[in-house]
Amino acid sequence: MMKAKEVVLAYAEALGKGDVATAFSHFSPNVVWYQPGNNRFSGAKQGSDAIGKMIGGMMDISQGTFALSPTGDLMVNGDLVAMPLRFTGKIADRNLDMQGIDLFKVEEGKITAVWLFSENQTEEDNFWGS
Template sequence: MAAKEVIMAYVEALGKGDVPTAFSYFSEEVQWHQPGNNQFSGLKKGADEIGKMISSMMEVSKGTFALTPNGNLMGNGNLVAMPLRFSGTIDDRKMDMSGIDLFQVEAGKITEIWLFSEDQEAEDTFWGK
């Protein structure tokens, strides 16, 4: 499966709420680089750490945190960039901005993910320390 096809399948599974299928596209050693200076920032290693972070994001935002692909996937060899919008609400704080998720795919599995935020300072304020 080509890199873009892997990411398309991953995003489709996430869109259906099928987290086990989505996470089946992760390599055992997958690494997730969560940017910024907030309670979720830092390197997450493995599907368990990534899953715990995403679950915590959903819990803190009372299920309002959402990601929506916002443009075509762009590929360059084993790298795939996905433009997106992400949004959520925590109490009186709201977030709605653009970003890019950059995926590295090797042997049909996602091995590394880097996230980029349109306004990292605003995202840090939204998530808090």
């Protein structure tokens, strides 16, 4: 069984290549994704279908420009893994370019929960809209 850091690295690598199916294969069937803020995508998403729908919505309204990339080493504390990253996108005349942290909980070789943190939540909320 892969260790927590290896699971998150495999997820991030697959996502970076656009291989959503492989990335999502690292999720537990009951994974919960906590999207922060007060925008159209905010709130807890249960299961990979709901998460996929949310990410698909982000890609749709940003016309495929939404992207994220790790910016530093992963940090591990037991079954928790923090990944510093940068995320960018464009919607019409609005641009998004900020730092964030994604925090993953990994149990029995699968990601069971994800919490996202944005450098400027108000700016991110304004970007995504309601």
